[in-house]
Amino acid sequence: MELSFSVILGAWIATGLTLFILSFLYEDNPLFKLAEHLYVGVSLGYTIVKTYDTVVMTLIVRPILDKGEWSLLIPVGIGMLMLTRYVPKAAWLSRYAFAFIVGVGAGLAIPRTISSFILKQIEDTVRPLLGIAPGGGVTFDYSLLNPASHLNGIIILIGVVSVLFYFFFSVEHSGPGKTVARAGILFLMISFGAAFGYTVMARMSLLIGRLTDLIEFSDASYGRPTLWLVLLTVATLIILSRRGSTHPPNQ
Amino acid sequence: MTFAERMLRIDRRIIFLVIGLCTLVPLLFPVGLPIKISSEVRGVYDYIEGLPEGSVFLLSLDFDPASKPELYPQAISILRHAFKKNLRVVAMTLWVSGTGLADQILTQTAKEAGKENGKDYVFLGWSPGGSAVILNMGQDLYNAFPADYGGKATKGLPVLAGVQNLRDVTYAVSLGAGNPGVEAWYVFGKDKYKFELGGGCTGVIAPGLYPLLRSGQINGLIGGLRGAAEYETLIGQKGKAVAGMDAQSATHLAIIVLVAICNIFYFSLRRQQRRQDGMGS
Numbered sequence: 001m002e003l004s005f006s007v008i009l010g011a012w013i014a015t016g017l018t019l020f021i022l023s024f025l026y027e028d029n030p031l032f033k034l035a036e037h038l039y040v041g042v043s044l045g046y047t048i049v050k051t052y053d054t055v056v057m058t059l060i061v062r063p064i065l066d067k068g069e070w071s072l073l074i075p076v077g078i079g080m081l082m083l084t085r086y087v088p089k090a091a092w093l094s095r096y097a098f099a100f101i102v103g104v105g106a107g108l109a110i111p112r113t114i115s116s117f118i119l120k121q122i123e124d125t126v127r128p129l130l131g132i133a134p135g136g137g138v139t140f141d142y143s144l145l146n147p148a149s150h151l152n153g154i155i156i157l158i159g160v161v162s163v164l165f166y167f168f169f170s171v172e173h174s175g176p177g178k179t180v181a182r183a184g185i186l187f188l189m190i191s192f193g194a195a196f197g198y199t200v201m202a203r204m205s206l207l208i209g210r211l212t213d214l215i216e217f218s219d220a221s222y223g224r225p226t227l228w229l230v231l232l233t234v235a236t237l238i239i240l241s242r243r244g245s246t247h248p249p250n251q
Numbered sequence: 252m253t254f255a256e257r258m259l260r261i262d263r264r265i266i267f268l269v270i271g272l273c274t275l276v277p278l279l280f281p282v283g284l285p286i287k288i289s290s291e292v293r294g295v296y297d298y299i300e301g302l303p304e305g306s307v308f309l310l311s312l313d314f315d316p317a318s319k320p321e322l323y324p325q326a327i328s329i330l331r332h333a334f335k336k337n338l339r340v341v342a343m344t345l346w347v348s349g350t351g352l353a354d355q356i357l358t359q360t361a362k363e364a365g366k367e368n369g370k371d372y373v374f375l376g377w378s379p380g381g382s383a384v385i386l387n388m389g390q391d392l393y394n395a396f397p398a399d400y401g402g403k404a405t406k407g408l409p410v411l412a413g414v415q416n417l418r419d420v421t422y423a424v425s426l427g428a429g430n431p432g433v434e435a436w437y438v439f440g441k442d443k444y445k446f447e448l449g450g451g452c453t454g455v456i457a458p459g460l461y462p463l464l465r466s467g468q469i470n471g472l473i474g475g476l477r478g479a480a481e482y483e484t485l486i487g488q489k490g491k492a493v494a495g496m497d498a499q500s501a502t503h504l505a506i507i508v509l510v511a512i513c514n515i516f517y518f519s520l521r522r523q524q525r526r527q528d529g530m531g532s
Contacts, residue, residue: 025267043315043348050347055379058398108386108439116438116468124466156465195458198475202321202454204502205476207274208495209320215278 015225159187255516277497294471295449306421308338312353314428324479324492334364340372376400385439417444426451
């Protein structure tokens with residue numbers, strides 16, 4: 001299959017930047033810094049261009065000029081007030097914009113967050129013990145004859161209560177309280193372990209993704225950029241380390 | 252210096268090399284370890300499988316190229332499944348830096364399935380506001396996205412026939428790498444506008460989303476590369492995720508062995524030092 005020049009160029013750039021970033025695993029070096037700065041610059045540049053095109057042109061300028069939607073100037077005006085932060089004498093005007101944004105943001109987020117993350121989660125935690133009665137209201141529906149049926153729910157209930165107790169500092173953690181707090185620590189450790197395990201999996205997935213691309217770009221149809229750029233990176237690292245060893249740091 | 256001491260002070264670059272080799276070798280010589288399907292991934296698959304033809308399926312690709320290895324295979328598999336089921340696909344992103352990648356994923360899978368832009372699927376692109384976009388879509392989808400990614404007016408597109416807001420969406424899946432992502436879609440979308448929601452995420456944020464799954468706030472969760480591999484297996488189109496699972500297993504094994512060995516050396520060294528201290532006193 002014949003590949004276009006842009007695809008081949010993209011493969012060379014992607015391979016080079018991947019290898020330069022991975023060279024940090026050996027030691028900090030100028031190749032890594034080049035790739036790091038390029039990454040930050042390109043992603044910021046892309047975001048600015050996309051935002052300008054989508055927000056300024058598509059959502060503001062074109063509707064005003066093409067459709068005469070002059071009411072859009074109100075949110076634009078509120079947004080522009082934020083820029084007064086850069087003019088010390090007019091900086092007080094920015095408070096109106098911030099007040100509007102904080103007010104709307106908090107008004108939207110607080111009730112929804114309480115409902116979604118606090119009330120729903122409390123409901124789920126006590127669900128193994130309590131149920132909603134057919135005519136409304138709450139009923140105790142835990143089956144003492146078959147405790148295994150709600151085993152997971154009971155473990156979660158014990159975990160939530162013991163962890164909350166561990167963070168309850170108004171009473172001394174002694175006697176039975178110490179046992180509950182220690183159980184809380186145990187549950188926290190298990191949770192941190194699970195989170196760490198998933199984090200390791202995620203990082204390994206990223207490495208697999210990069211190596212998959214490097215394997216793909218070692219193909220002759222791309223001009224074998226992986227092979228040539230590995231040689232270039234290794235050679236550069238050797239030269240840099242030799243040059244570094246001839247100039248010992250000043251005491 | 253004893254062997255245990257030398258092992259505990261091992262150059263970290265040797266560990267990087269071991270992990271690198273454990274990743275590279277299975278990628279070059281795949282073994283094909285079996286992949287067990289978890290109930291959380293099956294939740295998303297079964298729901299899409301049960302949707303009638305022509306249902307409105309909203310896919311929010313809330314990630315950028317930094318999370319591509321994990322979420323790209325998930326997005327490809329879900330889109331392949333949705334196109335195979337002849338669902339009306341409405342795709343979008345809440346991450347401005349992921350717009351180009353999302354467009355590429357959708358265009359590639361639609362072309363593969365022979366689907367037509369505007370009729371079978373639409374890419375709405377990105378709109379500013381994060382979570383506020385979801386609320387805006389809940390009120391009026393055409394107000395949040397007056398035009399699609401290509402600049403064509405969304406009103407009148409056959410794929411959006413009968414769709415006014417999020418209440419008309421049959422099923423939504425957010426593939427999130429952070430905030431805004433799955434949580435935002437639940438808080439500002441499903442909880443308010445009552446549509447069914449599934450999630451896909453990177454491995455890092457998966458543990459934080461399990462409480463939502465357990466409480467039924469989301470009906471399924473595809474976690475990381477493993478979740479993507481499970482979905483690829485379910486749809487019978489093995490891709491990049493399945494190819495990476497051997498490497499994933501090998502690296503995990505290497506890490507477990509390294510942790511175990513280092514602990515053994517640590518405890519043996521401590522015991523040795525205690526014995527020496529005892530002899531000295």
